[in-house]
Amino acid sequence: MTLVAGVDSSTQSCKVVIRDAETGALVRQGRAAHPDGTEVDPEAWWTALGEAVDQAGGLDDVAAVGVAAQQHGMVCLDESGQVVRDALLWNDTRSAQAAADLVAELGGPAAWAAAVGSVPVASFTVSKLRWLAEHEPDSARRTASVCLPHDWLTWRLAGRSGAPVTDRGDASGTGYWSPATGSYRTDLLKAALGSVPQLPRVLGPRDGAGEVRLARDPRARAWGSAPVQDGALLAPGTGDNMAAALGVGARPGDVVVSIGTSGTAFAVAEAPSADPSGAVAGFADATGRFLPLVCTLNAARVLDAAARMLGVGLDRLGELALAAPPGAGGLVCVPYLEGERTPNLPDATGSLHGLTLETSTPGHLARAAVEGMLCHLADAFDALGLDPARVLLVGGGARSEAVRRIAPAVFGRPVVVPEPGEYVADGAARQAAWLLGGTDEPPVWEGGASARYEADPFPEIRARYAEARPLG
Numbered sequence: 097m098t099l100v101a102g103v104d105s106s107t108q109s110c111k112v113v114i115r116d117a118e119t120g121a122l123v124r125q126g127r128a129a130h131p132d133g134t135e136v137d138p139e140a141w142w143t144a145l146g147e148a149v150d151q152a153g154g155l156d157d158v159a160a161v162g163v164a165a166q167q168h169g170m171v172c173l174d175e176s177g178q179v180v181r182d183a184l185l186w187n188d189t190r191s192a193q194a195a196a197d198l199v200a201e202l203g204g205p206a207a208w209a210a211a212v213g214s215v216p217v218a219s220f221t222v223s224k225l226r227w228l229a230e231h232e233p234d235s236a237r238r239t240a241s242v243c244l245p246h247d248w249l250t251w252r253l254a255g256r257s258g259a260p261v262t263d264r265g266d267a268s269g270t271g272y273w274s275p276a277t278g279s280y281r282t283d284l285l286k287a288a289l290g291s292v293p294q295l296p297r298v299l300g301p302r303d304g305a306g307e308v309r310l311a312r313d314p315r316a317r318a319w320g321s322a323p324v325q326d327g328a329l330l331a332p333g334t335g336d337n338m339a340a341a342l343g344v345g346a347r348p349g350d351v352v353v354s355i356g357t358s359g360t361a362f363a364v365a366e367a368p369s370a371d372p373s374g375a376v377a378g379f380a381d382a383t384g385r386f387l388p389l390v391c392t393l394n395a396a397r398v399l400d401a402a403a404r405m406l407g408v409g410l411d412r413l414g415e416l417a418l419a420a421p422p423g424a425g426g427l428v429c430v431p432y433l434e435g436e437r438t439p440n441l442p443d444a445t446g447s448l449h450g451l452t453l454e455t456s457t458p459g460h461l462a463r464a465a466v467e468g469m470l471c472h473l474a475d476a477f478d479a480l481g482l483d484p485a486r487v488l489l490v491g492g493g494a495r496s497e498a499v500r501r502i503a504p505a506v507f508g509r510p511v512v513v514p515e516p517g518e519y520v521a522d523g524a525a526r527q528a529a530w531l532l533g534g535t536d537e538p539p540v541w542e543g544g545a546s547a548r549y550e551a552d553p554f555p556e557i558r559a560r561y562a563e564a565r566p567l568g
């Protein structure tokens with residue numbers, strides 16, 4: 097049996113799956129937590145990857161590895177390849193003003209959409225680099241190259257040999273690479289940072305990124321006890337949403353909603369997109385196609401926060417929500433707990449509307465949190481402007497039975513939840529298998545059983561949410 101490994105280095109944790117390259121059967125897996133916070137020393141991702149690999153029984157018998165990671169994170173390296181400062185993550189909003197300035201300087205949102213398919217907000221790498229130039233000029237001057245979390249991890253697995261490389265999907269989240277032309281816009285990078293540091297070469301979906309070379313990295317030997325033998329091929333890797341699309345085998349026509357730290361709604365498309373409103377980011381995917389995507393800052397952690405407020409676990413939160421009436425008796429949660437990206441309200445806070453003596457119960461609050469999060473995601477889904485027969489629901493939040501059962505009423509269409517799994521890591525593993533196979537399209541892996549959820553539409557939930565949303 098030929099084995100491949102897929103890595104998901106996402107916001108909250110690192111997950112590793114090891115699968116049979118031919119059938120996709122899961123053989124082993126591991127996971128490790130990432131630190132909290134919106135700026136992180138990349139070394140913490142490396143340590144977590146080591147723990148997750150160790151838990152997954154090592155990479156010794158693996159023929160190829162693919163790394164997917166959270167998008168947009170700014171990893172600045174100096175002349176010697178050392179990290180200049182902690183990486184600013186996609187959910188760090190300090191670069192909101194920098195983004196607004198960049199948009200104005202180029203002549204407005206439509207000019208950015210035409211140039212790179214997306215309108216920068218605080219999340220985009222280009223905005224973070226402008227923030228760096230303005231607030232930490234010394235770090236900006238020391239920055240000899242800039243890469244993304246998955247580029248950096250792949251380069252570390254390659255024993256830091258050569259320079260970091262990237263792929264179309266992740267490059268499309270920088271704000272200085274155009275999915276439509278397939279080229280960097282170094283003029284936009286220079287306008288943001290004041291200089292043009294070295295940039296990762298953009299690999300095609302089936303290009304190799306070198307080989308695992310850990311023997312030369314003394315710190316990798318401190319990873320753990322599981323064996324890691326050098327020589328496995330490295331796939332190009334990609335951003336976590338692109339890998340999720342590959343992991344669920346999304347085809348043109350499918351719409352996927354992912355409930356992770358971020359909430360995302362995305363679709364595989366044959367042509368690039370450019371939304372001048374900025375709601376839809378015109379990303380590239382990991383198969384040579386495109387991935388129009390709407391991203392929110394608030395998703396699964398809204399459930400975490402509600403559970404914390406009620407002093408219960410996530411399972412109990414779900415039970416409480418399901419026992420409460422649809423619409424939560426008029427209690428509405430607008431879940432902007434971390435500010436928001438879509439709509440672009442970086443300083444917003446969350447709020448509850450419709451509190452009465454009747455709705456002041458744990459059940460109503462739990463229901464309002466689930467419904468508010470789903471209404472927010474349904475707005476993201478609507479922004480794509482598509483009308484699919486069903487929605488594919490993935491991400492940590494999709495493990496909640498309450499989310500699965502309430503989602504079809506909010507989305508107004510059936511929701512299909514693939515067998516619970518690590519779809520980002522699976523997509524990265526599938527990319528690794530594709531590299532080995534050398535076929536035109538990714539290998540077809542038999543999916544597990546998916547569950548279909550249907551419910552009568554309950555339009556009042558979204559109507560009340562739409563009334564409460566502008567009130568903040």
Ligand SMILES: Nc1ncnc2c1ncn2[C@@H]1O[C@H](COP(=O)(O)OP(=O)(O)O)[C@@H](O)[C@H]1O
Nearest residue numbers: 106107108109356357396410491492493495496
């Ligand atoms: N059984 C569950 N019910 C509700 N939420 C869950 C459950 N299991 C995991 N989660 C949520 O999944 C989230 C993590 O999702 P994940 O997709 O792994 O995030 P990320 O990829 O951004 O690190 C947590 O915030 C947690 O709230």
Ligand SMILES: O=C(CO)[C@@H](O)[C@H](O)COP(=O)(O)O
Nearest residue numbers: 106107166167186356357358
């Ligand atoms: O910024 C985006 C997409 O544009 C986020 O989706 C990040 O890619 C983080 O993803 P998760 O850690 O929530 O999966």
